[in-house]
Amino acid sequence: MIKIEDIHKSFGRTKVLNGVSLEVKQGELVALVGGSGSGKSVLLKHIAGLLRPDSGFIYINGTEITGLNKRQLELVRKEFGFLFQGGALFDSLTLFENVAFPLTEKLRLPKEEVTQRVLHYLDLVGLSGSEEKYPSQVSGGMIKRAALARSLITEPKIMLFDEPTTGLDPQMSLSILNLIRSVHDRLNLTGIIVTHAIPSVFKFTNRILMIYEGRIYFDGSPEEFKRSEEPIIRRFLGEEVLD
Amino acid sequence: MGPIRYIGAFTLNKLKRLGRMFFFLFEAFLYSIIPPIKLGLWVRQIRFIGAESLSVILLTGTFSGMVLGFQGYYSLSRFGSEAFLGPAVGLSLIKEIGPVISALMVTGRAGSAITAEIGIMRISEQIDAIELMGLNPFRYLVVPRLLAALVSVPLLTSIFDVVGILGGYLIGVKLLGVGSGTYFGEMANYVDLKDVTEGLLKSISFAVIIVWVSCFKGYYTGIYTGFGAEGVSKATTQAVVMASVLILLWDYVMTSLLFS
Ligand SMILES: Nc1ncnc2c1ncn2[C@@H]1O[C@H](COP(=O)(O)OP(=O)(O)O)[C@@H](O)[C@H]1O
Ligand SMILES: [Mg+2]
Numbered sequence: 275m276i277k278i279e280d281i282h283k284s285f286g287r288t289k290v291l292n293g294v295s296l297e298v299k300q301g302e303l304v305a306l307v308g309g310s311g312s313g314k315s316v317l318l319k320h321i322a323g324l325l326r327p328d329s330g331f332i333y334i335n336g337t338e339i340t341g342l343n344k345r346q347l348e349l350v351r352k353e354f355g356f357l358f359q360g361g362a363l364f365d366s367l368t369l370f371e372n373v374a375f376p377l378t379e380k381l382r383l384p385k386e387e388v389t390q391r392v393l394h395y396l397d398l399v400g401l402s403g404s405e406e407k408y409p410s411q412v413s414g415g416m417i418k419r420a421a422l423a424r425s426l427i428t429e430p431k432i433m434l435f436d437e438p439t440t441g442l443d444p445q446m447s448l449s450i451l452n453l454i455r456s457v458h459d460r461l462n463l464t465g466i467i468v469t470h471a472i473p474s475v476f477k478f479t480n481r482i483l484m485i486y487e488g489r490i491y492f493d494g495s496p497e498e499f500k501r502s503e504e505p506i507i508r509r510f511l512g513e514e515v516l517d
Numbered sequence: 518m519g520p521i522r523y524i525g526a527f528t529l530n531k532l533k534r535l536g537r538m539f540f541f542l543f544e545a546f547l548y549s550i551i552p553p554i555k556l557g558l559w560v561r562q563i564r565f566i567g568a569e570s571l572s573v574i575l576l577t578g579t580f581s582g583m584v585l586g587f588q589g590y591y592s593l594s595r596f597g598s599e600a601f602l603g604p605a606v607g608l609s610l611i612k613e614i615g616p617v618i619s620a621l622m623v624t625g626r627a628g629s630a631i632t633a634e635i636g637i638m639r640i641s642e643q644i645d646a647i648e649l650m651g652l653n654p655f656r657y658l659v660v661p662r663l664l665a666a667l668v669s670v671p672l673l674t675s676i677f678d679v680v681g682i683l684g685g686y687l688i689g690v691k692l693l694g695v696g697s698g699t700y701f702g703e704m705a706n707y708v709d710l711k712d713v714t715e716g717l718l719k720s721i722s723f724a725v726i727i728v729w730v731s732c733f734k735g736y737y738t739g740i741y742t743g744f745g746a747e748g749v750s751k752a753t754t755q756a757v758v759m760a761s762v763l764i765l766l767w768d769y770v771m772t773s774l775l776f777s
Contacts (some may be wrong), residue, residue: 324645348651356649362642376650428650 275300276321276432276464281330283316290316292488303458303465305475306341308485309510314468315359317485318434324345330436332431355430358467359437361421363409368492369396369420370405376428395423398453400446414441422450433458433465440470447471451478472511476500477512484510496497539588541733542725545663550654558661566627566662567669573622578677581614582606582684589685590693594674602695603704607678611708611716613679617768620723623670624760628731631662632756635735636749644736658736663728671717671723678716715775722771723764730760 283291291314298304306313319325320332323339334350334431342350363372377388396402399419409417421512422438438454439447451471457480458465466483469475476482476496484492484499486506492499499507507516589605635658640645647654682704689695734756739748 319645322649322651351649351651354649356646358642358646360641362646363636364643364646379652380650475549 275333275335277333278467279331279333281314281320281327281332283320283325283327287360289440289488291320294330294485294488294490296490296493298464298466300464301462302481303455303467303479304483305479305482306466306468306483306485307470307472307475308491312485313488314485315436316470318356318436318466321436322335322434323351323353343359353431355425355428355433355463357422357425357433357435357438360413361409361417363417363421363424365409368406368408369401369412369416372409372420373424373427376424376467381428390424391427395427396420398426399423410468413419415443415446417451418442419446422453425501429461432464433463435467435469437470439470444474448474454478459462469487473500486510523633537608538729538733541736542729544655545659545729545732548653549660549663551742553656554664555656555661557591559664564659565630566623566665569671569675570623570626570673572617573626574673574677575680577618577622578680579684579774580613581618581677582610582681582686583688585609585614585644585681586685586688586693589691590695599693599695601686601703601707602689603700603702604707607682607704607708608712610678610681610685611712612719613652613716613768613772615674615681616716616719616723617764618675619638619720620670620684620727620764621761623666623673623724624731624757624764626661627666628727628760629753629757631728631731632735632738633730633749636738636752639736639738640744640748641745646704654736659728659732662732663725664726666724667721670727672718715771718775719768719771722767724764726767727760730763731756734759 276296278294278296281291281294289326294313295418296316305313306317317397320327321334323332323342326340330340334353337350339347356441363369364375367375371433373395374388374392377383377391383391391406393402396405399422401416401419401423404412404416404420409420412420418441420436422435425435433454435454439450442450455462455468456466467475467479473496476499480495482492482494482496482499483490484507486492492502492504492507500511502508584608586602587608591603593599593601593605635644638658644654644658647657686697686700688698689702718770734752738744738752
């Protein structure tokens with residue numbers, strides 16, 4: 275469970291989050307949308323404890339995390355999978371080694387088991403055959419998918435996906451959303467997907483959050499979102515349709 | 518109130534940054550003595566910082582020794598004491614020129630690359646990714662480089678000294694006619710173990726400075742320099758300038774301490 279109470283965050287003079295509150299229940303998969311630069315990535319990083327809010331509270335499964343030190347945070351982070359907007363794969367490692375990294379370094383699993391799991395997950399994201407390539411040798415979409423495999427392979431309880439489908443062709447984004455959905459259903463994980471894949475995402479979640487001017491501007495079902503008469507939402511949807 | 522407040526904020530800011538920098542060094546040492554150490558990464562960094570700096574060190578060492586051969590001969594012959602060319606070249610190299618120039622060369626070659634590499638990892642969120650896996654980035658980024666430099670820089674310095682002494686030999690003995698036995702004999706008479714230790718201590722501390730500054734600047738890329746490629750290039754420049762200045766300042770401090 276993720277619960278956020280009135281967080282504020284500024285970088286220098288730019289106010290990015292201006293009183294965000296929200297709650298995502300155990301097992302819920304929600305989509306977070308909003309214009310570019312509206313603070314979606316910043317919000318996700320707060321939930322993961324990578325950024326600290328100027329004020330406000332964040333609870334992960336009941337534990338308040340904004341006051342925790344590094345060691346205490348580590349315990350909470352065990353539960354997390356995080357997909358960075360840019361993938362954040364390690365340049366010096368192959369795709370295989372990247373996906374294997376959390377298993378070999380953190381969980382210290384035996385070699386055969388690592389190989390088997392990595393190959394399985396690479397297959398799930400459609401990357402069989404590219405195991406030995408380095409991030410610099412593959413496309414942005416492939417980096418995204420390898421990063422998704424890396425974040426799912428530890429079978430986390432809470433998953434934060436920052437734009438898993440951006441940069442993928444429509445068919446690939448559909449299959450990635452399907453994959454996220456099926457992993458979600460299998461592990462009953464709690465998840466937030468930041469996405470621009472509108473309208474396809476409407477089929478994959480039953481709750482949409484929209485961030486606007488540093489607050490949660492909309493919180494409701496995809497149907498309500500689509501039907502909304504709010505000019506700001508209409509304009510946002512219009513933009514997305516034009517895309 | 519205005520200017521006083523400004524000066525106050527400025528000072529606090531600088532102090533905070535300085536504190537952060539020393540804490541960084543403290544953590545680097547801390548995780549260097551608490552296992553696990555990533556041996557594979559360590560070996561890789563020895564290769565990068567040490568082995569791949571070898572040609573630069575050989576080249577600059579030889580030429581520095583040759584210059585010392587000329588200059589030393591020129592000065593000493595004024596007092597009719599060319600016989601002491603050996604110790605003059607040897608002592609300058611071992612105590613001063615060897616450690617300092619080697620460290621500056623490693624800074625330019627490896628230090629800048631370290632900052633750029635870690636800086637890119639910072640702005641592309643690879644460091645955040647390590648942290649989010651519940652792993653300690655220092656073990657992957659800083660410790661292997663610190664331990665590698667502690668091995669490589671003193672070794673590179675000794676190689677610099679040796680080829681420098683041979684460069685001095687080439688000029689003094691082969692070109693200017695000092696006796697070969699005199700060159701090495703007097704060197705053996707006048708260069709003590711204490712001088713060698715002094716040079717070694719210097720090169721060890723320079724190794725720490727190089728890795729400390731270049732890792733720190735890379736690690737905090739973005740916070741002080743702005744994000745993006747420009748942030749990385751700024752951080753790299755700052756690292757090279759700062760490490761070079763610190764090496765020369767610290768050289769003075771050590772020389773004056775060891776002198777008394
Ligand atoms: N570490 C940072 N330092 C300064 N400004 C930042 C930082 N991270 C994000 N920002 C700013 O916060 C705003 C929101 O960014 P972001 O959350 O990445 O937007 P998006 O909704 O597109 O993901 C942007 O104006 C961005 O420039
Ligand atoms: Mg973003």
